[in-house]
Amino acid sequence: MSDNQKNLNEIKKFRLEKLKFLKDNNIDPFPHNFDKNNNIIEIKNDSKKYENHDISIAGRIISIRKMGKSSFLNVKDMSGKIQVYTNNQNLSNDEYDLVVRKLDIGDIVGIKGSVFYTKTQELSIKANKVELLSKNLHPLPNMKEKDGELFFSFDDKEQRYRKRYLDLIINDDSRDVFISRFNIINSIRNYLNINSFIEVETPVLQPVYGGANAKPFTTYHNSLDQNLFLRIADELYLKRLIVGGFEKVYEISKNFRNEGMDKNHNPEFTMLEFYSAYSDVYDMMELTEGMIKNLVKEMKLEVNGIDFKKNFDVFSFFDVLDKYSNIKISEMNTKEIHSVMKNNNIPLDKTYGYAKSLDKAFSFFVEPKLINPTFIINYPIELSPLAKVERNSNGKIVERFELFMNKMEIANSFSELNNPIDQKERFLAQQKLKDSGDEEAQVLDNDFIEALEVGMPPTGGVGIGIDRLVMILTNKKSIKDVILFPAMKNEHSNT
C-alpha cells in the first residue's frame, strides 16, 4: 500500500524536512505542555470582555492564509474555532520566520495574544506568541469552509468509520453525536443513581454464557486452561446480585454477539440492564418511561416525528396484533397463522413454530406502526422463557413489556422468573432446542439455579439497547454513526 502513495510520501517528506529545520533551530516540534487559559467559545461568547485583553488558546490549524510578512490561521479547539492574525512585528526572535512560515494545516499550536477585530469586523486574536505543539506529518482531508459550510468535505463513509479521528476533526456533526451519546448515558446514570440504584460491574469473560438467545464469541484463558465466552447479556450475574441482597443494581456495558451485522447490529454493543427487587414489570414500565422522558427533557432534544411528551401508549400484544392486521390472529393456531403469512408475503420457514410465527406476524403488522414510544405488554409465554406468568391469566401470557419507538425495539422487561424449579425446567427445554440444532438457545447454568434456590425476591428487570436509543435521539440511521469505532473488516484480506 505505501509504495503506491508517492504523492502522500512526498508530502510527508516535506513535513519531515520542516521537522528537521525546526530542530536545527532549537525549536522542539513536540513540546511537553502549553499554558492554555481560554476556550475559544468563551472568547466568542464574551468578546466584549476579552477585547484587547491577553488570552491564550490552543488547538489545531484548520486553514492558513499566508501573505508574506503576515499570516492568518484558523484554529479549532473542542469548543469552537477562531481566526489568529500573525505578523513578523508582533512576534519575537524570528518566531515568524522560523515557526509561522513553516506551519501546515493540521499542526497543533498554542497561541498567546490579544483579542481584536479585523477591518472586516471578524473577531480575531493578534498573536504575540505562536508555539508549535505537535507537527502534522500526515495531511488532513480538505477543510475549506465558508459560513460554516464545508467544501469538498470528508465524505467517504468507510474512511470516516475506519479513521474516526479524521471524521471527528473535520465533521462537527459527527463529534456532536458522540457528545450527545455521552449526555444520554450521563442522564440515564444520574436518573438511576437518584433512584437509589447502585452501579456494578460483572464479568465480560464467562465460563457459561446466558441471559439472552444469541451465539457467543469464544476465547481461551491460558493459565486457567479453559474456554471462556464473551458475555451476551448481564442478566444472570445481576440477578445473582439481587440474590446477594443488593436491591437495586444496574450495569452499562458492552455485550458481544457473534451474529450478523447491519445498520442496526454491531457485534459489540452497549446495553443497560437494571434490576429492582420487590418490583414487577409495571413498576419497571413507570421507571423506564420516567427515565426516557427525563433524558429527552434534560437534553432539550428535538427528535424528528416522535412525541415524547404525552404518556407512552400501552397495548396488549394480541390486541394490537389483531387490530393492525384486521384479523383475529389471537384465535389462530400455527397453521392458520402460516397461511396469513403466506397471503402477506411474509417470509416463512416451515420450522417456524407458534411463537416464531407470532413474532414474525407482529414484526410485519405492528412494528412499522410504532413510531411514538409504545409499550407492548402481555406477551405469549412461548416468546418469553424468562418471564413470570401473568398473575390473572390462564398461564399463557407473561408479565413482560417491550418498548418500541421509531419502529425499533429498544427495551425489554420482565417480572423476573425467580422460581428455581420452573427456571431449571425452562433451561432444560432450551437445552433440548440446542441439542436439536438451535445455535442461539440458552445453556443450563447450574450456578445460577443454585443462586435462585438460595432465594431471589420478586424482581423487575429491564434491558435497554443504548446504541439504538442514541440512534433515535440523534436521528441517525446507522448504528455505525453512534459507535466511535464500529466493527469493520480488514481492508486487505492478507494483512
Add this chain to the structure above:
RNA sequence: GACUCUGUAGCUCAGUAGGUAGAGCAGCACCCUUUUAAGGUGAUGGUCGCAGGUUCGAUCCCUGCCAGAGUCACCA
C-alpha cells in the same frame, strides 16, 4: 447470506461508444503586513481496488476476488 450500486492523485470529483488520464483543494518554489472557499506566477504529483480473460492495445468490455454503502433475510 442474496440482490443492487460504488471503488480514478492526500481529500472531493470529472473522463475515455477500448489508443496507459484531468480539475479544484491540499502539498512544493517565488511574490504579497487586515486576509477569510485570500490572490498571482510556475513546477510537481496516478500500477484508474486486486487478479485473470478478450483484444494489436484495457482505467473503460467480460469473469473472479477484496472492501464499502443501500435493500432484503437472520438476530438486539
